[in-house]
Amino acid sequence: MNLAIALRCTLDQDLSAFVQLLQQQQVPCRVSEERGEQVLWVPAELVEPVQQLFANPDAWAAFAAQAASPVPVERPSFAAQLRQAWLTGLWLVLTAIVALITGLGERLDIVSWFSLQAFTVHGEYGHFLPLEHTLSSGQWWRLVTPMLLHFSVLHLVFNALWLWELGRRIELQQGRSVYLALVLLAGVLSNLAQYQFSDAPLFGGLSGVVFALLGFCWLYQWRHPVVAYALPKALIGLMLGWLLIGVSGVLSLFDLHIANAAHVGGLAVGCVLGLAAAQWDKRRAQQA
Missing domain, CATH: 3.30.70.2080 (Alpha-Beta Plaits)
Incomplete structure (x- = not known):
């Protein structure tokens, strides 16, 4: 059109x-x-x-x-929204299945199928194979699958709610191909960032992807405003504030371990792609 x-x-x-x-x-x-x-x-x-x-x-x-005059607006049912944004629903289902079969990280033998580095458990110790060895053996899926791992109910629910809220906006506005590419690229790069800058070999969660979705909406809306990405400024400030608190190291004092590198990496990916998509869409609109 x-x-x-x-x-x-x-x-x-x-x-x-x-x-x-x-x-x-x-x-x-x-x-x-x-x-x-x-x-x-x-x-x-x-x-x-x-x-x-x-x-x-x-x-x-x-x-x-x-x-x-105030007129009540009937919101689409959850089933109707799910039919429209079925790819976001699929991510949520996959995440829930992995959380179930891994026992939220308790069943380490199954967690090892999804972690970035393959590992085996011997008593109270885990032996992690180098990433280069893991990838050279053809286990390329591990670049993506850590984002499906979660280690608590709160961790899972928080990420799932944000994925549903932000993911379906992008899926409906940009199309499923762009949305799929964004999620996969953000997942891979945030996982690699966490691997590169963290001493903990075992990590997981959708939060790197969530920050990528946030960055995409934020910068797209700044460059080329659309209704779908009009997020409250307070909400963006809250998420960025949480990111800065995590990076500061304050949470480690309370024995809370946050994948800060994954968050920053995901946000960077989302911001860059959001700017690029906004510029592309704006140019197409001007040429129409």
Whole structure:
């Protein structure tokens, strides 16, 4: 679908009622901010009718008054959301299965199937094979699978909730191919970052991917605003604050071990890809 600019308005002009009217009429549209203006994008063939409608305030004043009144909005059911974002649901199912069969990290013989480095347990000690040896034997899946490991219920629930909230946004906005590439790349690079900068050979969790999704939404929204990635600034600040607390080492005083390198690596991957995707989408929109 080729989108074209239909309107340019000042930032203080409220377009919400007009946008709702277009959506009610099943007119695809989106609003972006460019050079201190609001820009309304619609399909190229509908630019003139939309401009004519906007130029006649009486045609949509009644709708604007109705939109100002609180109207209950029925949210899609969880099943409906799951059908739309089934890839995110699949990640959650896989994570839950791995948590179940590993006993949240208690069954080390099974954990060793998913860890970055293969290892064996002898009594109270674990013997970890070098990563180069593991990969040279063809066990390339280990670059990804540590993200499926979790070691407590809180660890699992926290990451699952964030993956559902952020992952489905990207899956629906960017498409499943981009989303899949983002998750896999973030998983691999965050795992390698943790391996490189941590002394602990056994680690896991989706948090590196979660920070990648956060970084993607954050930087995409900064460069090319869309409704799907409009996260509250306080929420972004909370996550970044948690990241800084972890990096500071304060949590180690309470015997809490955080995969800080995975978090930072994931955030970096997400920020870079978010900027790249925003620039690409913005250029395509301008050329439409």
